[in-house]
Amino acid sequence: MRNNGGFGSIGVAGLGLIGGSLARAFHGLGIKTYGFDGDVSVVKACGLSGVFEGVTDEFGIFAGFPLDLVYICLPVNASLIFIKTLGEAGLKIPATDGASTKASVMAAAEKAGLDFCGGHPLRGKETSGFKNSEAGLFKGARHILTPGKNAALAGRLKELHEAIGMKVSFMEAGEHDKVLAAVSHLPHIAAFCLMDMVESSIPEAFEFIGGGFRDFTRIAASDPIMWADIFTDNASALLESVDKFRLTVEKWRSLVEAGDHAALKENILKVSDLRRTL
Numbered sequence: 001m002r003n004n005g006g007f008g009s010i011g012v013a014g015l016g017l018i019g020g021s022l023a024r025a026f027h028g029l030g031i032k033t034y035g036f037d038g039d040v041s042v043v044k045a046c047g048l049s050g051v052f053e054g055v056t057d058e059f060g061i062f063a064g065f066p067l068d069l070v071y072i073c074l075p076v077n078a079s080l081i082f083i084k085t086l087g088e089a090g091l092k093i094p095a096t097d098g099a100s101t102k103a104s105v106m107a108a109a110e111k112a113g114l115d116f117c118g119g120h121p122l123r124g125k126e127t128s129g130f131k132n133s134e135a136g137l138f139k140g141a142r143h144i145l146t147p148g149k150n151a152a153l154a155g156r157l158k159e160l161h162e163a164i165g166m167k168v169s170f171m172e173a174g175e176h177d178k179v180l181a182a183v184s185h186l187p188h189i190a191a192f193c194l195m196d197m198v199e200s201s202i203p204e205a206f207e208f209i210g211g212g213f214r215d216f217t218r219i220a221a222s223d224p225i226m227w228a229d230i231f232t233d234n235a236s237a238l239l240e241s242v243d244k245f246r247l248t249v250e251k252w253r254s255l256v257e258a259g260d261h262a263a264l265k266e267n268i269l270k271v272s273d274l275r276r277t278l
Contacts, residue, residue: 005156019073020133087112118146139165181237
């Protein structure tokens with residue numbers, strides 16, 4: 001029998017791409033899976049999927065399901081509200097989340113008195129919604145846990161995520177937010193900015209885009225609510241990364257302006273070699 005952290009049943013709150021894919025993966029392990037989503041049409045689709053033992057758009061019903069774990073898969077701001085609601089309901093069920101920022105989530109969970117360990121699955125797509133969810137989405141992906149003081153729950157969650165094929169790491173919440181600002185949140189800002197710049201200054205160029213532009217801007221098709229939440233919640237770390245990126249762009253601009261072919265070639269070679277190691 002596969003080790004899944006001892007969770008026989010899991011309630012997933014938020015049944016979009018991430019929540020839906022986690023639910024499918026847990027169902028594949030033989031874990032009884034329950035769901036909550038505020039969108040009635042999503043609830044209906046989930047009810048017809050064969051994945052869930054029960055699914056509802058009412059919190060009271062969800063809280064009454066026989067759950068060993070609550071897994072919150074909502075945008076950051078909605079996660080903070082849901083955490084507060086769990087605390088007000090007095091639920092003592094262990095809980096975790098999949099939000100893209102961690103400091104505010106960990107603080108909210110502590111204030112709510114939850115048995116909580118933060119988490120962040122590093123896998124997604126530019127498409128969203130339960131209709132795009134996949135049971136195998138997380139195979140080979142990294143999952144970050146931010147235990148705080150809850151090492152016991154973190155150990156169980158490590159086993160659970162490894163059981164669905166993920167590679168688990170541990171971080172402090174503040175470190176997580178700083179790292180993800182650089183390698184996730186900043187790239188999204190850059191993709192949004194490039195699309196914005198072309199559309200506002202030379203929109204006819206969209207008729208001539210090639211593979212490079214499509215690859216670079218793929219993530220610009222991401223969910224607007226989720227990313228507006230992330231940018232505002234992690235503003236301090238993101239702005240620090242934006243400022244460092246702006247200085248780097250200025251360095252490269254200076255080399256172009258100076259016509260320094262040798263230095264440009266050297267810098268391109270350095271980052272090209274680095275990219276090939278990823």
